[in-house]
Amino acid sequence: MIDALTLVLASSIRLALPLAFAACGEYIAERSGTINISIEAMMLGGAFSAVLGASITGSPAVGLICGVLTGLLIGFVHANFSHRLTVNTYVVGLTLNLLVLGLTSFLFDLVTLVPSQVSVLAIPLLADIPVIGPALFAQRWPAYLVWLLLPAIWYAMYRTRWGLQMRATGENPSAVDATGIDVNKRRREGLLLCGLLAGLGGAYLSVGEVGMFNQNMTSGRGYVVIAAVIFGAWTLRGAMAGCLVFGAADAMRLALPALGVQLNPQLLIASPYILALLAMVLFARNNRSPSAYGKPFTRGLP
Amino acid sequence: MSDTTVLAEERTAAPRSHASPHLRLWLKGYPTLLTYLASLSVALGISASLVMMTGVSPWAAVVALYEGSLSTPASVGLALDKAAPLLIVAAGTVIAARAGLFNIGQEGQLTVGATAACAVAIFVPGPGPLVLVLSLIGGALAGAAWAGIAALLFYKAGVPIVIGTLLLVFIAVQVVFFAVTQPWLLQESGPEGDVMSPQSDLLRTEVWLPHIGEYPGLNFTSGVLIALALTVIVAVLLRHSVWGFKMKMLGMNKLAARRAGISAAVLGGTALLWSGAFAGLGGAVLLTGGNHRLQPGISENGGWDGLLVALVARENPVLAIPVAFFFGILRAGGGFLASTGVPRYLVDVVTAVLVLAVAFPPAFRILRREWRARAAARALAVEGKGMAA
Amino acid sequence: NGTAGQQPDVNGDGKVVIGVMSPGDSKDNGYYQSLVDEATTFAKTQGWNVITLDKINPSDSISQAKNLCRQSVDLIAVGASELKDALSAAPEPVCKGVHWYINGGVGVEQTEYFAQSQENVKEILFAGGLATGLLLKKSGSTKAGFITGPELDFSKQAAAGFSAGMQAVVPEATLVTTYTGDLNDSGKAREAAQAQISLGVKVIYPYLGGATDAVASLARDNQVYTLTPGTDRCADSVGFDISMVFSPGAYLAAALKEFQKGTLKMGQARMWRIGVDDVPTIVMCGEHADLQPQVDQFMADVAAGKYDVEALVGASAK
Amino acid sequence: MRPELLGTSPVHGEVPPAVELRGITKRYGTTIACDDVHLSVASGEIHGLLGQNGAGKSTLVKILLGLAGRDAGQILLHGRPTEIPDPFAAAELGLAMVHQHFSLVNELTVWENVTLGDTGRPDADATCELVRSIGERYGLVVDPLAKVEDLSTGQRQRVEIIKCLRRDPSILILDEPTSVLTLGDSRELFSVLRRVAQDEQRTVILISHKLDEILNATDRVTIMRSGRVVAQRRTAETDERELAREMVGRELSKWVAASALGDLDALVDPGLSKDPAMFTALRPSEDQPAVRMRIDAAVANRDGRPLLQGLTLELRAGEILGLAGIEGNGQHALGDLLSSLLPLDSGEVRVDGTPVPAGRPGAMHHAGIGVIPEDRHQSGCVLDMSVAENLVLSAVPTVSRRGFVSRRRMRERAEELIERFAIATPSPDTPMRALSGGNQQKVVLARELSQQPKILVAAYPTRGLDIGAIEYMTEQLHEASRAGIAVLLISTELEEILTLSHRVAVIHRGAVVGEMPRMDVDIERLGMLMGGQEA
Numbered sequence A: 001m002i003d004a005l006t007l008v009l010a011s012s013i014r015l016a017l018p019l020a021f022a023a024c025g026e027y028i029a030e031r032s033g034t035i036n037i038s039i040e041a042m043m044l045g046g047a048f049s050a051v052l053g054a055s056i057t058g059s060p061a062v063g064l065i066c067g068v069l070t071g072l073l074i075g076f077v078h079a080n081f082s083h084r085l086t087v088n089t090y091v092v093g094l095t096l097n098l099l100v101l102g103l104t105s106f107l108f109d110l111v112t113l114v115p116s117q118v119s120v121l122a123i124p125l126l127a128d129i130p131v132i133g134p135a136l137f138a139q140r141w142p143a144y145l146v147w148l149l150l151p152a153i154w155y156a157m158y159r160t161r162w163g164l165q166m167r168a169t170g171e172n173p174s175a176v177d178a179t180g181i182d183v184n185k186r187r188r189e190g191l192l193l194c195g196l197l198a199g200l201g202g203a204y205l206s207v208g209e210v211g212m213f214n215q216n217m218t219s220g221r222g223y224v225v226i227a228a229v230i231f232g233a234w235t236l237r238g239a240m241a242g243c244l245v246f247g248a249a250d251a252m253r254l255a256l257p258a259l260g261v262q263l264n265p266q267l268l269i270a271s272p273y274i275l276a277l278l279a280m281v282l283f284a285r286n287n288r289s290p291s292a293y294g295k296p297f298t299r300g301l302p
Numbered sequence B: 001m002s003d004t005t006v007l008a009e010e011r012t013a014a015p016r017s018h019a020s021p022h023l024r025l026w027l028k029g030y031p032t033l034l035t036y037l038a039s040l041s042v043a044l045g046i047s048a049s050l051v052m053m054t055g056v057s058p059w060a061a062v063v064a065l066y067e068g069s070l071s072t073p074a075s076v077g078l079a080l081d082k083a084a085p086l087l088i089v090a091a092g093t094v095i096a097a098r099a100g101l102f103n104i105g106q107e108g109q110l111t112v113g114a115t116a117a118c119a120v121a122i123f124v125p126g127p128g129p130l131v132l133v134l135s136l137i138g139g140a141l142a143g144a145a146w147a148g149i150a151a152l153l154f155y156k157a158g159v160p161i162v163i164g165t166l167l168l169v170f171i172a173v174q175v176v177f178f179a180v181t182q183p184w185l186l187q188e189s190g191p192e193g194d195v196m197s198p199q200s201d202l203l204r205t206e207v208w209l210p211h212i213g214e215y216p217g218l219n220f221t222s223g224v225l226i227a228l229a230l231t232v233i234v235a236v237l238l239r240h241s242v243w244g245f246k247m248k249m250l251g252m253n254k255l256a257a258r259r260a261g262i263s264a265a266v267l268g269g270t271a272l273l274w275s276g277a278f279a280g281l282g283g284a285v286l287l288t289g290g291n292h293r294l295q296p297g298i299s300e301n302g303g304w305d306g307l308l309v310a311l312v313a314r315e316n317p318v319l320a321i322p323v324a325f326f327f328g329i330l331r332a333g334g335g336f337l338a339s340t341g342v343p344r345y346l347v348d349v350v351t352a353v354l355v356l357a358v359a360f361p362p363a364f365r366i367l368r369r370e371w372r373a374r375a376a377a378r379a380l381a382v383e384g385k386g387m388a389a
Numbered sequence C: 001n002g003t004a005g006q007q008p009d010v011n012g013d014g015k016v017v018i019g020v021m022s023p024g025d026s027k028d029n030g031y032y033q034s035l036v037d038e039a040t041t042f043a044k045t046q047g048w049n050v051i052t053l054d055k056i057n058p059s060d061s062i063s064q065a066k067n068l069c070r071q072s073v074d075l076i077a078v079g080a081s082e083l084k085d086a087l088s089a090a091p092e093p094v095c096k097g098v099h100w101y102i103n104g105g106v107g108v109e110q111t112e113y114f115a116q117s118q119e120n121v122k123e124i125l126f127a128g129g130l131a132t133g134l135l136l137k138k139s140g141s142t143k144a145g146f147i148t149g150p151e152l153d154f155s156k157q158a159a160a161g162f163s164a165g166m167q168a169v170v171p172e173a174t175l176v177t178t179y180t181g182d183l184n185d186s187g188k189a190r191e192a193a194q195a196q197i198s199l200g201v202k203v204i205y206p207y208l209g210g211a212t213d214a215v216a217s218l219a220r221d222n223q224v225y226t227l228t229p230g231t232d233r234c235a236d237s238v239g240f241d242i243s244m245v246f247s248p249g250a251y252l253a254a255a256l257k258e259f260q261k262g263t264l265k266m267g268q269a270r271m272w273r274i275g276v277d278d279v280p281t282i283v284m285c286g287e288h289a290d291l292q293p294q295v296d297q298f299m300a301d302v303a304a305g306k307y308d309v310e311a312l313v314g315a316s317a318k
Numbered sequence D: 001m002r003p004e005l006l007g008t009s010p011v012h013g014e015v016p017p018a019v020e021l022r023g024i025t026k027r028y029g030t031t032i033a034c035d036d037v038h039l040s041v042a043s044g045e046i047h048g049l050l051g052q053n054g055a056g057k058s059t060l061v062k063i064l065l066g067l068a069g070r071d072a073g074q075i076l077l078h079g080r081p082t083e084i085p086d087p088f089a090a091a092e093l094g095l096a097m098v099h100q101h102f103s104l105v106n107e108l109t110v111w112e113n114v115t116l117g118d119t120g121r122p123d124a125d126a127t128c129e130l131v132r133s134i135g136e137r138y139g140l141v142v143d144p145l146a147k148v149e150d151l152s153t154g155q156r157q158r159v160e161i162i163k164c165l166r167r168d169p170s171i172l173i174l175d176e177p178t179s180v181l182t183l184g185d186s187r188e189l190f191s192v193l194r195r196v197a198q199d200e201q202r203t204v205i206l207i208s209h210k211l212d213e214i215l216n217a218t219d220r221v222t223i224m225r226s227g228r229v230v231a232q233r234r235t236a237e238t239d240e241r242e243l244a245r246e247m248v249g250r251e252l253s254k255w256v257a258a259s260a261l262g263d264l265d266a267l268v269d270p271g272l273s274k275d276p277a278m279f280t281a282l283r284p285s286e287d288q289p290a291v292r293m294r295i296d297a298a299v300a301n302r303d304g305r306p307l308l309q310g311l312t313l314e315l316r317a318g319e320i321l322g323l324a325g326i327e328g329n330g331q332h333a334l335g336d337l338l339s340s341l342l343p344l345d346s347g348e349v350r351v352d353g354t355p356v357p358a359g360r361p362g363a364m365h366h367a368g369i370g371v372i373p374e375d376r377h378q379s380g381c382v383l384d385m386s387v388a389e390n391l392v393l394s395a396v397p398t399v400s401r402r403g404f405v406s407r408r409r410m411r412e413r414a415e416e417l418i419e420r421f422a423i424a425t426p427s428p429d430t431p432m433r434a435l436s437g438g439n440q441q442k443v444v445l446a447r448e449l450s451q452q453p454k455i456l457v458a459a460y461p462t463r464g465l466d467i468g469a470i471e472y473m474t475e476q477l478h479e480a481s482r483a484g485i486a487v488l489l490i491s492t493e494l495e496e497i498l499t500l501s502h503r504v505a506v507i508h509r510g511a512v513v514g515e516m517p518r519m520d521v522d523i524e525r526l527g528m529l530m531g532g533q534e535a
């Protein structure tokens, strides 16, 4: 029983981590008012270029960086198309997803990739704690970045001027504009950060968890991330909780057969989206999305 | 000293004024056309270089695209068939958008629609044509219902439409998958102990959408006509009817609409239902017109692309017609291109690049207007300083 | 070059063109890749050219088939029964005169338009189970794992056959089956494998597509034996222990030979049987080569009907 | 007259003026919003900007603040030619503005809104402290920790003002700042401005339609008419009538002038009642008019917050009932109720004796209640639709046949109304957004009146209107009442009430606490009722 628990918990964490990195990014983007659909593209691009970078340089660490940069690049494209050129953000998002899926599959055929994976870093003592030890303290080293990211992001959003402006931008862009702040610049920044973190998430999936790439590797994780942010009512805490819950749902699905339990697969696969919707319905009161959520901003008279 | 500064002014000003006037005039005249040319050629350049990486000559690829979509009447028909469902979905999207509601869940509504249509076509007995009509209606209703969930979530629990519709897409996919893996539901039937694939039986031919024209001549399913008819109707109603007027009002200012006696929940809700119904119908047309059998992947992103059509057409139903056809060409030609040895997903890449290329110029025009304003301000500033000196 | 209607240049345009349709990734260095590779290698020797369409969505198979027809192909080889709808393009005017071949798996409803090859998945997987049984014995374990994508009839059947075979050798053996829902999601497949490993399975059968290698390498790192899903990869760096060879490529290659001779009969089905034909077969890799004779014996027995496969599989499916 | 003022006239000045505009011109398509405007304001001066609706005042300051570009002319700050491409640059140059329409983020707290425009690390405690201190210093009290969305309009206005005062700008611009403030608040504000200008040597530009404000608060005043500067005066050397004349370009009846000038004494002076205009104005058309609408013990709460508490009210045909009261006591709620935006917890609304379901969309409208809402911008019109369309928003059926809108009929109707109500718009197809604040209001008024309602509710009808328009509005409302329409006039401005109404009621904390005929109004009593004391 204990082993089973340990097993599922560890598995949940492993499955949640790539989501968590990306969710940090999506959270920022959404708070500044963008529903970033292209996060799927960002993750996939990150996953691919990470393995590519790793197999060229032979260092998975470098691979991670490549992944991050690719995510950043995709974020840059999205940002400039939708928040400088005011092309509808969903057009950009959908198109980018199409583009990156096609491109990675295409390149995946052209180049030959060598499997490579970052090493596990077990924290002495802590890793030996029963149940949570293996789950939390025996991860591959990039996993621990989360512990740096979360406080950093929270501080940036709630304690810095930039964060204040980001949040305001998501709520009432024209007011922010009248105050002399470049709304679309903030939103572009949001998307860049999102790309960066989503890229990291994808990279962690490929060179972190799996150690290799395969076609459409992320297979919809980006949308799960969006669901997680919604599930978390646009708070960082909540988003992380969402990732954990969804990770756990998958872990169950994958581990339970081994433990002799069977559940309806379709239901489990759909569970993140169902849960996200339920969360919004049940906690409708305090569950408010940013007012300018997904609304493009073009400067007009106030 | 003042006149020296003035001279300096002139000197700096001189080159500006003497720069080839013809060229500038021409640039002034056709900037948008130019940007279109530029962005499209960039897109084609990228596509070409990618194609070359596969060892196929870009020209051959272009020819293949053309052959697949436009060369013969038959292939035009194929492009039309591919375009029809997208156009229907797009028309629906426009309705919701007009009421200020952003439905991005067409993919889900379409899939559910196809499923319902299939169920009707298979389980409902009766004369073919009747059943066909019923299954089309069934598809529309199912799509509407699926959108209805989002509407309910919005008006009862305040879940933003975008979120509701988006998340329901991924639930819908699982619903279909469930349906086609359950023998007691839609999974294909066969001799006992035989291995069944996750798909429905082939629909009996009487419930297929009638085909118009004969191979090798121009031939396409009647879905194309349905799509065109619906789009025109939507265009007219939105533009000229009281209903359209109210929708516009609601879309632009809820509060004012409310004061004018419009219930957002009712009018907006129905708008959303309509767009869902259209998407569902798109699915039904896809099923009865093309595949004739339900499979998990039946939509082939038809919902997403339909949405894309509507957006690229800037939510203008009439404009959506050519755009949808453009997508039809890419889809039909794309399949053909693939069959010449270019990897399929390269077609997606090309499609994506082209969409961005088409979206770029109008957006760029707006941006340039801003730049001009800034530039003008700066020019004035220079002038001002000159006067001050 | 023969006159019109005669194999191989059926349409008599002076060149022979073979169209190959595959539902999966033709670069999965596994099941589907073999399909394409075998076809191309043989075609090369004959100076024919091959058009490959891979990752075809079943719902798209008809129009893809038509596209091939319009490329003036002489033979269309459909890689798997998922794409059987493609065959319904055969009567269409576009495809007039084109010859068809399908790798029918357990078999698709025969019409006069195409030749098909069939295999008995249960038998093959059963035999695989037997071989696995030997490995379990060797490692003194009774636990094996089976990881595959969506929960579909064919994968259920495969699992059933596999476990039946295992139990025929090690009666108390148990098989843990996990459905990840996606043949290519290596992340989830790995987690599934991880779970099975930590439950002490000694053999894992990654009955997967793109995710196969991810699982295999994890298994190897944990000294767990693995089998290939269809091709001979004993030489492969991933280090499989058993190669289950039932690749459609082998059947196709044979069909092409007949096509070249002009003896590929439309409207006929050919059943490929383990222990009888040279494919399907089972190859014990590297260190396990010593077990090969026993495995060959197994295959012969299966072919000879020593086991009531149907019944046994049926029983373990319950 | 203050001596240092003499120096600051643009003609001969040794000290360069704080702000100097030379030949500013701005076109919007065909309309010329600003036409070769010259203006110079010295530091330490409060400069009034006066003009009819659409005169170009807002445009001018928008240009000054980088919110709108200009077509010609130049801006000099402290003698230096300056370019102001965007609001941020404006802020850096020490220009700050209180917008005619708010620019607050409702979801953030007051202090967050206040600090939004600054740089450097935001400091909650310091900012809150700042808000409090400014609040005390300038008499603009508001809780820094409150969320803006919980504040009433007036309180939001205060936040706006604090927001730009705290930047301590060298040049402060206020566009109709008092339009939503109570009399007391605005008096307070002007003493603030005076201090700001004199003691702290800042420059203040004040846009207003209220002549008394201009006269009390400013040192000099510039008057604009249709984009041009038509006059500049030292406030001390001019008077209401002159200003009014310059502004409108003609004489006004003493009556309207008095009201527009907020000359209370004039309004209650019994002698006035002999003025014939007044006579017709204050007498209801019939002597024993029929009751048109009756609100009975209406009670309503919005998420726990009491809005209406047993409000009872009676409207009679051909009579104007003025509802006086201090802003924030349920006027808004009442307006919402009568536009079917607010359902009732108890009580009922009857029109001609038949009850009307409160809160059901369109119910009140169908019952024959027309509303000129307080916040025209937000709920009175659709800024992105054309003027013509806005003129028929609630009356589409009248211009449509068999479910289809007839463009022709709509245009005809629009042209007729534009003509009749003298709406300044380039064409019926101009987007509403392009109209000046005042003209937008005229559109709403025109629409509501043109539908011959049984009852007309006018909330703050003259808010943001120039006196020309006020005079006009006054006539329109009298016109309406003479036509037998029962008019409910909601306002916080006593002058307005006294000018227009036949009967005066007082609302306090969501209930009517007193009522009296116009003739025997006594300011003292009124004030006490509004303050909540029984009298």
Ligand SMILES: Nc1ncnc2c1ncn2[C@@H]1O[C@H](COP(=O)(O)OP(=O)(O)OP(=O)(O)O)[C@@H](O)[C@H]1O
Pocket: A301, D028, D029, D031, D032, D033, D051, D052, D053, D054, D055, D056, D057, D058, D059, D060, D424, D433, D434, D435, D436, D437, D438, D439, D464
């Ligand atoms: N964005 C715009 N597009 C077109 N015309 C405009 C625009 N903004 C203002 N105008 C026109 O410029 C003129 C001046 O407008 P402005 O808002 O400056 O008037 P105003 O003096 O502020 O009037 P009010 O006192 O009613 O606010 C009006 O005729 C208006 O129609």
Ligand SMILES: Nc1ncnc2c1ncn2[C@@H]1O[C@H](COP(=O)(O)OP(=O)(O)OP(=O)(O)O)[C@@H](O)[C@H]1O
Pocket: D152, D153, D154, D155, D305, D306, D307, D308, D309, D327, D328, D329, D330, D331, D332, D333, D334, D509, D510, D511
């Ligand atoms: N019965 C009441 N008891 C206590 N407070 C009340 C009552 N009625 C109204 N208020 C106060 O009035 C405000 C809400 O009423 P409402 O919004 O209608 O005011 P308002 O007149 O519309 O103000 P504004 O015109 O600025 O919107 C709140 O500040 C509330 O405290």
Ligand SMILES: [Mg+2]
Pocket: C009, C010, C011, C012, C013, C014, C015, C016, C017, C072, C073, C074
């Ligand atoms: Mg040939």
Ligand SMILES: [Mg+2]
Pocket: D057, D058, D059, D100, D175, D436, D437
């Ligand atoms: Mg104004």
